[in-house]
Amino acid sequence: MTSKIYQKNATIIDNFRINGGYYKLILATPEIADRIIPGQFVHIRINDKTDPLLRRPFSVHRVIKNKGKFNKGQIEILYGIVGRGTEILSKVSPKKKLDILGPLGNGFKIGSEYSTHILIAGGMGVAPLMFLAERLSKAKAKNPKQKIVVLIGAQTKRKIFCEKEFKKLGCDIRISTDDGSNGFKGRVTSQLTQILPLFKNQASMIYACGPEAMHRALALIARQNNIRAQISLETYMACGFGVCMGCTTNTSGGYKLVCKDGPVFDANDIVWPQN
Amino acid sequence: MNTAISLGTLRLKNPVLVASGTFGYAEEFKNLIKVERLGALVTKTITLCPRQGNLPPRIAETPSGMLNSIGLENKGLDNFIKEKLPHLKKLDTPIVVSIAGESLNEYAELAKKLSLKGISALELNLSCPNIKAAKIKNQRGTLISQDASATYKVIKAVRRSTKKTIIAKLTPNVGDISLIARAAEDAGADSISLVNTFLAMSIDIKSKKPKLANITGGLSGPAIKPIALRMVWEVARAVKIPVVGCGGIMTASDAIEFIIAGARAVQIGTANFVNPKAATDIILGIKDYMRINKITNINKLIGSLKV
Numbered sequence: 001m002t003s004k005i006y007q008k009n010a011t012i013i014d015n016f017r018i019n020g021g022y023y024k025l026i027l028a029t030p031e032i033a034d035r036i037i038p039g040q041f042v043h044i045r046i047n048d049k050t051d052p053l054l055r056r057p058f059s060v061h062r063v064i065k066n067k068g069k070f071n072k073g074q075i076e077i078l079y080g081i082v083g084r085g086t087e088i089l090s091k092v093s094p095k096k097k098l099d100i101l102g103p104l105g106n107g108f109k110i111g112s113e114y115s116t117h118i119l120i121a122g123g124m125g126v127a128p129l130m131f132l133a134e135r136l137s138k139a140k141a142k143n144p145k146q147k148i149v150v151l152i153g154a155q156t157k158r159k160i161f162c163e164k165e166f167k168k169l170g171c172d173i174r175i176s177t178d179d180g181s182n183g184f185k186g187r188v189t190s191q192l193t194q195i196l197p198l199f200k201n202q203a204s205m206i207y208a209c210g211p212e213a214m215h216r217a218l219a220l221i222a223r224q225n226n227i228r229a230q231i232s233l234e235t236y237m238a239c240g241f242g243v244c245m246g247c248t249t250n251t252s253g254g255y256k257l258v259c260k261d262g263p264v265f266d267a268n269d270i271v272w273p274q275n
Numbered sequence: 276m277n278t279a280i281s282l283g284t285l286r287l288k289n290p291v292l293v294a295s296g297t298f299g300y301a302e303e304f305k306n307l308i309k310v311e312r313l314g315a316l317v318t319k320t321i322t323l324c325p326r327q328g329n330l331p332p333r334i335a336e337t338p339s340g341m342l343n344s345i346g347l348e349n350k351g352l353d354n355f356i357k358e359k360l361p362h363l364k365k366l367d368t369p370i371v372v373s374i375a376g377e378s379l380n381e382y383a384e385l386a387k388k389l390s391l392k393g394i395s396a397l398e399l400n401l402s403c404p405n406i407k408a409a410k411i412k413n414q415r416g417t418l419i420s421q422d423a424s425a426t427y428k429v430i431k432a433v434r435r436s437t438k439k440t441i442i443a444k445l446t447p448n449v450g451d452i453s454l455i456a457r458a459a460e461d462a463g464a465d466s467i468s469l470v471n472t473f474l475a476m477s478i479d480i481k482s483k484k485p486k487l488a489n490i491t492g493g494l495s496g497p498a499i500k501p502i503a504l505r506m507v508w509e510v511a512r513a514v515k516i517p518v519v520g521c522g523g524i525m526t527a528s529d530a531i532e533f534i535i536a537g538a539r540a541v542q543i544g545t546a547n548f549v550n551p552k553a554a555t556d557i558i559l560g561i562k563d564y565m566r567i568n569k570i571t572n573i574n575k576l577i578g579s580l581k582v
Contacts, residue, residue, distance in 0.1 A: 246334035
């Protein structure tokens with residue numbers, strides 16, 4: 001099924017540096033803000049030049065819904081400078097417009113039948129999970145027995161984001177850093193293994209976004225513990241809407257497109273490349 | 276203002292087509308643009324049997340361009356006829372089906388089985404850099420349209436199998452493109468489209484690995500436009516059949532350059548990935564140019580290069 005995709009010139013409300021060398025981009029785009037779900041992404045044309053040529057995909061960090069004439073829907077994007085595209089983007093000033101396509105792809109499936117939701121963020125992977133936590137906490141308001149646990153892993157303290165925001169939503173939050181400067185010292189997946197016994201007798205669902213190594217480790221842990229895990233993959237893309245066939249990933253059901261069949265997949269379905 | 280042109284028996288309301296492999300089977304574009312505004316659309320290449328395509332990574336960005344090595348991933352002829360064609364037929368724009376075979380017989384069989392109502396023309400993909408012509412001519416690593424006699428044989432075989440308009444899409448990875456174009460014309464092609472992508476590569480210097488799993492791939496986008504334009508100009512002078520120009524067209528002025536160089540029509544490819552509205556914007560831009568320059572018939576613009 002192809003659902004409606006919008007191509008819009010979205011006004012930049014703000015685009016600013018936060019800590020850890022990361023940035024926040026806020027765009028006014030009511031059609032997309034009203035429809036996008038956690039884990040879906042938008043495809044942004046950084047400028048109107050031919051270099052860099054391709055759009056850049058970004059997951060949505062938060063959504064401010066459309067509330068009429070003076071309160072237009074907005075989306076918030078959390079990004080880091082990973083290459084030339086994001087470097088150019090970081091210098092674009094507010095009030096300018098960006099050509100944006102979205103909502104794209106398939107987002108996280110919220111398992112309302114699960115009592116414990118475990119969110120696992122590696123580095124920038126926290127970006128789509130904030131949006132997911134907001135939706136989960138709304139579901140939790142109706143069903144207070146539900147628990148939202150958030151594990152955030154990063155290289156160092158400075159690169160931990162959204163701790164306060166997750167707390168505000170009533171999430172049980174655990175931090176891990178590679179250098180031990182905050183919370184558990186080690187990988188976020190090691191911390192997961194450590195705390196999993198706490199949720200042994202509860203129906204749990206894992207939602208994760210992070211680097212490939214984290215996804216691989218997580219897929220294994222999920223399988224060993226018989227827990228379902230959804231992971232949001234990241235890859236190079238050209239079109240972003242299922243036409244160019246460029247962003248293929250291998251799954252147990254054959255090649256799938258990250259842009260259209262994903263970016264969220266069941267961790268169990270992914271066939272990881274051999275290194 | 277008259278923007279209509281013809282390719283073989285095919286009449287197009289304007290000279291702008293979307294290139295094979297950049298528009299899927301139109302489904303995704305239907306909710307982004309008015310597909311019926313296009314002169315015609317060329318489908319992603321169909322092969323007789325399903326193809327899984329190449330290992331990822333399959334694409335890499337380059338300065339003003341991109342590399343791809345998709346490897347003709349498609350679900351095969353039967354699936355196309357059953358699943359895709361019924362939707363395509365409903366569109367009020369001519370459908371050109373792109374085909375590629377692994378042998379002469381496969382090309383002929385595809386052409387015969389696609390001689391269906393609702394299909395306006397066949398484009399022969401003779402130039403995908405990722406499929407070997409080995410089975411057609413006992414050579415390794417060459418493409419059909421790198422070889423004039425292989426090009427001739429394939430088109431001749433297709434000509435015998437169908438009455439549909441045949442467009443032969445050529446690779447630019449040759450020394451003398453006119454030679455190949457003439458072979459295509461002699462074999463009975465109604466039109467020639469060029470260029471497909473340029474064989475190219477890119478390396479990640481950190482890992483020392485090629486950016487594509489296939490090592491090499493096809494370069495497309497604005498980076499190739501001047502070379503494509505030169506080749507279209509050469510071919511337009513070498514053959515009498517109409518030429519469809521393609522290669523890095525992003526804007527109406529790019530398209531107009533190709534038409535002035537002698538292309539009767541143009542194909543928009545990589546631009547569709549960057550801006551889904553590229554092709555329809557280009558149609559409007561060509562009309563604006565004609566209005567401003569008081570050109571009442573597009574045919575007056577074709578090959579109007581002043582040298």
